[in-house]
Amino acid sequence: MTAALEAWRLSKTFGGGRRWFGRARAPVCAVREVSFRVAAGETLGIVGESGCGKTTLARMLAGLLPPSGGRITVDGKDPRAGAGAWGGLVQYVFQDPLGALNPRKTIRQIMHAPLRHLLGMEAPARAARIAELFDAVNLRREFLDRYPHEFSGGQAQRIGIARALAANPRIVVLDEPVSALDVSVQAQVLNLLADLQRAYHLTYLLISHDLAVVESVSDRVAVLYCGAIVELADAAEVFARARHPYTRLLADSAPVLGRKPAPAAAGELPDAPPRGCAFAARCSRAGDACRRRAPEPVCTRGENYVRCFHPVETPQ
Amino acid sequence: MSGARVAAAALFVRHRPAGVGALVLLVVAALAVAAPLLPLHNPDLTDLANRLQRPGAPGHPFGTDHLGRDLLARLVWGTRLSLAVGVFASLIAALAGSCIGIAAGFFGGRTDYLLMRGIDMLMAFPYILLALAIVAALGPGLLNALYAVAIVNIPFFARSVRGATATIAHREFVDAARLAGMRSGRIIAGEILPNVAPVITVAMSTTIGWMILETAGLSFLGLGSQPPQADLGSMLGEGRKSLINAPHVSVVPGAMIFIIVVSINLLGDGIRDLLDPRLRAGALSRPAPVTRIERAATGADDAHPPGGALLQVRGLHTRFVSAGARAQYAVNGVDLAVDAGQCLGLIGESGSGKSVTALSLLGLAPSPPAVISGGRVWLAGEDLLGANFERLRAIRGRRVSYIFQNPMAALHPLMTVGAQLTEAIRCHRRVPRRAALDEAVGLLRRVRIPGPEARARCYPHELSGGMRQRVGIALALANSPELVIADEPTTALDVTVQAQILQLLAQLRRERNLALIFVTHDFAVLSQLCDRVAVMYAGRIVESGATHDILSRPAHPYTAGLIRCAPRLGAGRRPAAIPGLPPAADHRPRGCAFAPRCERARAACEAGAVAPARLSATRRVRCLYPLEAA
Numbered sequence: 001m002t003a004a005l006e007a008w009r010l011s012k013t014f015g016g017g018r019r020w021f022g023r024a025r026a027p028v029c030a031v032r033e034v035s036f037r038v039a040a041g042e043t044l045g046i047v048g049e050s051g052c053g054k055t056t057l058a059r060m061l062a063g064l065l066p067p068s069g070g071r072i073t074v075d076g077k078d079p080r081a082g083a084g085a086w087g088g089l090v091q092y093v094f095q096d097p098l099g100a101l102n103p104r105k106t107i108r109q110i111m112h113a114p115l116r117h118l119l120g121m122e123a124p125a126r127a128a129r130i131a132e133l134f135d136a137v138n139l140r141r142e143f144l145d146r147y148p149h150e151f152s153g154g155q156a157q158r159i160g161i162a163r164a165l166a167a168n169p170r171i172v173v174l175d176e177p178v179s180a181l182d183v184s185v186q187a188q189v190l191n192l193l194a195d196l197q198r199a200y201h202l203t204y205l206l207i208s209h210d211l212a213v214v215e216s217v218s219d220r221v222a223v224l225y226c227g228a229i230v231e232l233a234d235a236a237e238v239f240a241r242a243r244h245p246y247t248r249l250l251a252d253s254a255p256v257l258g259r260k261p262a263p264a265a266a267g268e269l270p271d272a273p274p275r276g277c278a279f280a281a282r283c284s285r286a287g288d289a290c291r292r293r294a295p296e297p298v299c300t301r302g303e304n305y306v307r308c309f310h311p312v313e314t315p316q
Numbered sequence: 317m318s319g320a321r322v323a324a325a326a327l328f329v330r331h332r333p334a335g336v337g338a339l340v341l342l343v344v345a346a347l348a349v350a351a352p353l354l355p356l357h358n359p360d361l362t363d364l365a366n367r368l369q370r371p372g373a374p375g376h377p378f379g380t381d382h383l384g385r386d387l388l389a390r391l392v393w394g395t396r397l398s399l400a401v402g403v404f405a406s407l408i409a410a411l412a413g414s415c416i417g418i419a420a421g422f423f424g425g426r427t428d429y430l431l432m433r434g435i436d437m438l439m440a441f442p443y444i445l446l447a448l449a450i451v452a453a454l455g456p457g458l459l460n461a462l463y464a465v466a467i468v469n470i471p472f473f474a475r476s477v478r479g480a481t482a483t484i485a486h487r488e489f490v491d492a493a494r495l496a497g498m499r500s501g502r503i504i505a506g507e508i509l510p511n512v513a514p515v516i517t518v519a520m521s522t523t524i525g526w527m528i529l530e531t532a533g534l535s536f537l538g539l540g541s542q543p544p545q546a547d548l549g550s551m552l553g554e555g556r557k558s559l560i561n562a563p564h565v566s567v568v569p570g571a572m573i574f575i576i577v578v579s580i581n582l583l584g585d586g587i588r589d590l591l592d593p594r595l596r597a598g599a600l601s602r603p604a605p606v607t608r609i610e611r612a613a614t615g616a617d618d619a620h621p622p623g624g625a626l627l628q629v630r631g632l633h634t635r636f637v638s639a640g641a642r643a644q645y646a647v648n649g650v651d652l653a654v655d656a657g658q659c660l661g662l663i664g665e666s667g668s669g670k671s672v673t674a675l676s677l678l679g680l681a682p683s684p685p686a687v688i689s690g691g692r693v694w695l696a697g698e699d700l701l702g703a704n705f706e707r708l709r710a711i712r713g714r715r716v717s718y719i720f721q722n723p724m725a726a727l728h729p730l731m732t733v734g735a736q737l738t739e740a741i742r743c744h745r746r747v748p749r750r751a752a753l754d755e756a757v758g759l760l761r762r763v764r765i766p767g768p769e770a771r772a773r774c775y776p777h778e779l780s781g782g783m784r785q786r787v788g789i790a791l792a793l794a795n796s797p798e799l800v801i802a803d804e805p806t807t808a809l810d811v812t813v814q815a816q817i818l819q820l821l822a823q824l825r826r827e828r829n830l831a832l833i834f835v836t837h838d839f840a841v842l843s844q845l846c847d848r849v850a851v852m853y854a855g856r857i858v859e860s861g862a863t864h865d866i867l868s869r870p871a872h873p874y875t876a877g878l879i880r881c882a883p884r885l886g887a888g889r890r891p892a893a894i895p896g897l898p899p900a901a902d903h904r905p906r907g908c909a910f911a912p913r914c915e916r917a918r919a920a921c922e923a924g925a926v927a928p929a930r931l932s933a934t935r936r937v938r939c940l941y942p943l944e945a946a
Contacts, residue, residue, distance in 0.1 A: 049810035050781075064491050087495040100488040104510040117497030152897055163492065182665040183837055187881040187893035194890065209811065212840075212883040216890055240886055253815035255840035256885050257867060261818060 003037040003076070004203040005061070005090075005171050010034045010070035012056050012227075030056040032227040033070065037303060040170070043197065043204040045218030045235060047211060047250070053227035054207045058175045061205060062092040074170060088118045091164035095176035097156035101148035107159055108144040114167040133162040136199070137192060154185035158192065165196065171203045178213060190217055211254045215239055220304070223247045226278035228294075231306045243300060243311040246279045277308070285310040334586020340579040344572075348396035357386035359393045360544040368562040381551075381565045382558050385544075391568055394546040399576070401462050401540075401547070402528035408466035409527070410520050413473020418512065420474070421481025422504055432478065435471045443468045447530065451539045458547065461540035465530045473519050480515040484508055514591040521584035525577040532573055548573050603682035606705050607634070607675075610689050621694040625653040626831050627677070627716075627799055632691035634669075634676045638684065642902040646672040648855035649691070651928075652833075656798065659825060659832040661842035661863065663878070664852030665898055670835050673852070674801050678712050695799070714744045717792040719802040723784035726791075727776040733760070733787050734772030740794040759790040764820060782813035789820065799831040806841060818844050839879055843867060848934070851875045854899050854909035857928075861935035871931060871942040874910045908939070916941045 012031040031053040038044045048054050059065040061072060063079060063086030072079060074089045094100035101110055108130070115126040134141055137158040148156060157177060164172055174193065178186040194217065197204060208214045214221055214235070221238040223231045223246065231244040239251035252262040276293055280286040289295075289309050297305035347354070357375075363384035371379040371387075378387035420431040438446070450464035484490065485508065493507045528548075534540040535549025536556075543550070548569045555566025621628045629652040636644040647669040654660045664670040675681040677693050678700060693700040695716065700708065720726040728736055737756035741747055747755065753772070760768035763786040776784055785805060792800050802821070806814040822845055825832055836842050842849060843863060850860040851872065859872040870876040877894040884891075896913035899905065907922040908914070914921070920940055928936045 049812065059491075062495060064494065085497045087497050092491070092495055094488040094492065096488055100492050102489040102493070102507050102511070105506075113493060113498060114496035117502075154897065160492075163496070167496065182667075182898065183878060184665055184881050184894040185897065187883075187891040188895070190883070191890060191893055210883075211811065212885040212887075215885060216883040216887070249812055251885070253812040254885050255814070255818070255838070255844050257840045257843050257879070257882075261815065261822075261844045263819065 002040060004040040004042070004074065005038045005205070006036070006071075006073045006076075007061065008035050008071045008073075010057070010060060010072065011068050012053070012060060012065065013068045030227055031060065031067075034224075034227075034229055035070075036222055036229065036232060038171075038203055038205065040203055041197070041201050042220065043206055043218045045214035045221040046205060046207045046224055047209065047214045047221055048224035049209060049250075052224045054209075054224055055175060056227075057224070058092070058173045058205065058207050061171075062090050062173050063087070064092070085118060087114065087167055087169075089169055090171045090173060091167050091169040093157070093160050093164050093172060093174045093177045096180055097153050097160050098148055098151070100160050101156060103148050106145055106147060110148075110159070111144070111163055111166060114163060118167045129166065130162075133166055136165070136196065137162045152185075153181045154189060157181060157189055161189075161192070161196070165200065169202070171205065174204055174206045176208055177206070179208065179210060186213070193217070211239055211250060212256075223250065228278065228307065229297075230279065230308065233300065233304045233306075243306040243313075244279075244308050245283045245285050245310075245312060248312055249282070285312075331586045331589060333582045334589075337579040337582025337584075337586065340575060341583060344395060344576055344579070345399065347392055348399050351392045351396050354392065356389040356392060359385060359389040359546055361385060362544075368558060368565070370562075371564050371568075378568050379562075379564050381554060382562075387565065387568050390546040390551055391548075391572055394548045394551050394569060395572055395576070397458070397541065397545070397547040398528055398532060398549070398573075401458060401465075401531045402524055405462050405466040405469070405527045405531065406520050406524040408462075409469035409523070410473050410516055412466070413470040413519075414477045414512070414516050416470065416474040417477025417479075418481045418504060418508060421478040422485045422500070422508060424482070424485070428478070431474070435474045438467070439471045443530070444533065447534060448537075448539070451534060456539045456542060458535070458541040458545070461531055461534040464534065465527050468530065469523055469527060472523060473516070476515055476519050477512055480512045481508055484511045518584075518588045518591050521587040522581070525580035525584065528580070529573065529577055603684070606679040606683070606708060607681045608683040608687045609679070609701055610687055611701070612690065621692075621697055623653060626656045626658075626696060627652070627654040627833075628692075628694045629653070629673075629677065630692045630694075632673060632676060632693065633689045634672050634681055635687055635689055636685040636901075637687050644685075644901040645904050646686075646855055646901055647676060648904065650852075650855070650857055652850060652857070654799065654831050654833060656831055657825070657829040658848065659834060659846045661846030661849045662833055662835045662852060663837065663839060663842055663849060665837055665878075667898055667901060668852040669855035669901075670852045671803050674718075674803050674833060674835050677801065678716055678718075679708055680712075680718070710744070713740060713797070714795045715797050716799045716801065717795070717797045719785075719788050719792045719800060719805045721804040721807055723781070723788040723808075724776060726788055727784060729776055732773050732775055733779070736787075737772070737790060737794055740791050744795045756790075756794075759794060760787070762793070762824070763787070763790045765790075780813075781809055782816060785809060785813075785817055786820065789817075789824070793824065793828075796828065797830070799833070801833045801835070803835045804837070805834075807836070807838075814841070821845060839867065839882060840884070851878070854905075855901070856909065856938060857936075858910065858938045859936065861931070865935060869943075871935070871937040872910075872939045873914045873916050873943065876943055877913075916943075 010031060011033055014028045014030055034057060036044065046054055046057065056065065060067045079086045079089050111130045112126055115121045115129055121129065131141060139155065139158050139162065151159065178189050181189060196202060206214060206218055218235040221233060221235050222229045223244065225246050231238065231247045238247060242248040242251050255261065277286065277290040277295055280290040283290065287310065295307045295309050297307050299305050365384065366380055367382055367384040369376050369380040371377065373379055376386050378391060381387055416431050416435065420428040447464040447468050450467060451460050454460040454463065490503060490507055493503050531540060532549030532552065535547050536553040538553060541547040541550045551569035552566050555569065558565055629650055632647055632650040634647040636646060650673050662670045662673065672681055676688055688701060695711065734753060734756050737759055738749065738752040741752045741755055757768045757772050760771055765771050765783060765786050779787065806817050809817060818841065824830060834842065834846055846863050848861065849863050849866045850857045851874065853874050859866065859875045866875060867879065870879055880892045881894050882891060894913055899909050905922065907924055908926045911917040911921040918941065926938050926940055928938045931937055
């Protein structure tokens, strides 16, 4: 497998430094030793609850946040070392489609920026490329001279996608790309993303809290809990045959049409993960070992793994 | 940006004081600019023979000062100088302050710390003392006074611009600009500056009058303009010597200072109202306690509820009306009925009017801009829309209560959870404080909050999102209501917490035979809890019936589309999209609002109103060509 994107023991710690005056602050571990590889053209879903480090991870992958530890490689190379900027390799689609567009610029000005600054294109070439991109995301060209507030969420997200594609990236990080959109518009945007992936051979990292969205769009899914990947599995299996008790809990909690609700488990995400397995306190299968030390990843198939001493066994 | 120009024109028409201020200022500024062209005396020409002439003296309409100089000429030239100094000081302060503020807000961290501590040091001195010290160091003179006034005002600009920059620097479009290959300098010029420009303008318009006063003050003390040069402050200072026998010498420049500063401040207020996003969002206008009702007179036959349900809604219309904008038709004739102990799911996309419907029932839609323009709401036979405020207050929170989407916003941040529950109880019932607190703890226990005695002493920010929503539910249950209206109560929560809250709501419903209106956009969530469903689209209910029937055999094409377009866990397929967009709320189509997006639409659908058709005893659908299955 040729990895388009590889993260190796990626970590991010916030705070912990000393202020000029006053006491040292306790560090917060937002992302802890996250490793995965994504093949070219693949979609890796990253799922987890709020506060699990999804967005911190995404911002590190896009070069918006320097990691505290670990390594990111794109096509086997360090994205910082290349001739072009990071933005030429990895682009980002934001959760809030309108917040990602400068309210005081026209769409045309917004679309020109990556073409000019990343690719160094001349004005006529830029205009032609913008027209091509707008056709690709099914937007009318007269929108170019309008301001962001004139658009609905779904249209603004298409503009955001067109801008991300303008830089001709290999990888697009999709940070909750449809969660701010209306239900009936979500499917339009998801289908558009799938079409674009085929047309431009893009690699996606889809970050979402919505299990159904992640399952329906991804090839593989990483489940994040307290900043660490607890399970990495094929999308078709990850919730249907969850191995990690947390994945199981997520899958059981998600409301599904026509399924009677399973009895809800108590407990919430802890503020600071305890020693050992972060999920141990909420886990019915936890033993002494779970509370003493953090489980190492156990390979399940191919590059998939689960981080659990007592994984759930489900018949194949 | 012609939009901004139109808005500015509208402001001066509507905001009359600002218009007056602008007009006065324009006249004063025109006089000052035209000073060399006007047929005035030489302002510095002394004529001791005609000293201290009264106003109205021949050749000297405002009289003369103690050296016999013409006061009108000195006033016009002095105004010219004072205005120029004020404007330039303001520009210098704005430029320096904005640079510091933007650098501190954008780069943050150590840069921010160093810059802002420097600003703090400037602010530690009383401003006039600092200005005096600066002038003392630089030597008296108008230019030095200008520098002093500018420096003294830098902190004001730096601090407000830093705040605005820090918020904008963390907005997603700045990240997007960075990903587009833009460097910091370009991001500041292209992304940050246009967005903080309104803040700078507002700060300038509110300080320029102040700066004119400060310059006048320094000149008055003899540290600003030096004789014989006139500015308003030095004129005032000279007039002081003959205040008793010739008061007009100081009254004339004093009145001019007054006129200039008042007109600038009036204009500044107008500009602030126009540009300040908080004021534009209506932060200072408080909505009325009851939604404004403008119903057309209804017949007597309409005065009684048609059935025996606990809550009945008939033909509810709510629209949003604000000056200078088109009316938004949020709710366009909603009929609902909820029996005691029943759970009705009200489902729709954002903008479908589901939340406005929920709020309109008890007159909670904020007025202005909301207006209920038609319909009736009966609670156990009593018309709520016709009820007076006292009657409504007795019902709100007692017989009908609400659970809101964002519990952090719905709870008071400065009151403990226990105090808020106690308040809710004592608001409706005469219970001793002690007993109310016990009751509050009991409520927390009933919503399965562990350690309720300790939690009652917590503030909302000390609780997790799920716990806060439990408190929100406890508040809703405080007075054993007959009906609870829950507006997307689990949308802001994580999926595992959502499951807990849904389970809790289901248990509470069973325990207390509670009627529930559950507003949501998610069929999967709705199906866990509700007996009946009403599907809303463009302010109308397009389909209603038993949950199971609607989910298994939707009759309205929109309902079917809404069920199909949500991805389903375990289904392993891409959702099918509904083409097009929901209609804008300022547009009221004659026929079916869904027709432009509907595959089954024919000419008749858009031709005229579509009435709800009865499919069975409990099933209604607003469609001319419903799906066969039903």
